[in-house]
Every structure is written in structure tokens, then in C-alpha cells.
Amino acid sequence: MSAFHETRLPLRLAFGGTSGIERRTEVVGLASGFERRSSPWAQGRRRYLIGTASRSLDEAAELVAFFEARRGRLHGFRFRDPADFKSCAPSAAPAPADQALGTGDGTRTLFQLVKRYGAGEEAVVRTIAKPQAGTVRVAVAGVEQAAGAFAVDVASGLVSLAA
Structure with a gap:
């Protein structure tokens, strides 16, 4: 069984949810009074909360069915974050030079x-x-x-x- 399902959560079901970036930061107080801060995670993890409170019963049932088909968190799926799905600001139009991918050397493709x-x-x-x-x-x-x-x-x- 695949760890990822090539299906997208319908945007209308994701709309109205909340999201944020979670970072694990460990703070250790030193005897000198200073602190040492570190993070065991190289990247922040996105966390999304999609509630059913303001949905119709049919939409709530569709949302439950979608997550049951993914076995909860067992299988990943495609999700378009309404606040972070472009190479530019959410209100701007994407352009081909928004994000630098690298510097060519005449050989690298x-x-x-x-x-x-x-x-x-x-x-x-x-x-x-x-x-x-x-x-x-x-x-x-x-x-x-x-x-x-x-x-x-x-x-x-x-x-x-x-x-």
C-alpha cells in the first residue's frame, strides 16, 4: 500500500481551516544565566486544522470519508495551502523568475x-x-x-x- 495517495483534498473542504508552521525549539538555561537554543528539526512542519463545525452535514460526511480513505494520518495526500501555494505572494501572479533554483554551469541540467x-x-x-x-x-x-x-x-x- 502506498504511503501517499495521489488525490487532492477538495479546496472547498479545506477552505476556512487554520494553518501554521510548527518548529521545535529546545531552550536550555545555562548556569551563567545565558540560554542555549537549538532545533532538532531542519524545517518547520506545516500543521492544518480543518473543522466541521460550520459545514453542512453532507460536507462533514465528505470530509470524514476523505480522511477515512487516507486511514487518518497513515497516507499523505495532495493539499493546496490557500496561504502558501505560489512562488510569490498570495495576491501576486506567479512569474518564471520568482524563486532561484540554482546557478547553471553550462553542464548541469x-x-x-x-x-x-x-x-x-x-x-x-x-x-x-x-x-x-x-x-x-x-x-x-x-x-x-x-x-x-x-x-x-x-x-x-x-x-x-x-x-
């Missing part, structure tokens, strides 16, 4: 889709896997590439340039 939060050394870089087919736009040296000039593996998020 594979690049991982990523999204950066923040800038400089403080930026957090999140790997993007399972992008929605047909939605990725790519630029090389600031010039948008035509569909045949690259391919996207929708399972891994790897972008492969033809040249």
Missing part, C-alpha cells in the same frame, strides 16, 4: 524546485515536491523558457532543462 522564505543567510529554503502539473514556469538568465525547453517531474519536483 537538473534543478530542484524550492521556495525561499526570507533573504540572505537567514533564508529558509523549502524543497517543493509534487507540484501541480502544468503550473511550473522556468526562466534561464531571466528569459522564460518554452514548455519544450524543460520538463518537471511532478513526483519529485525536479526540473530538467533540455539544454
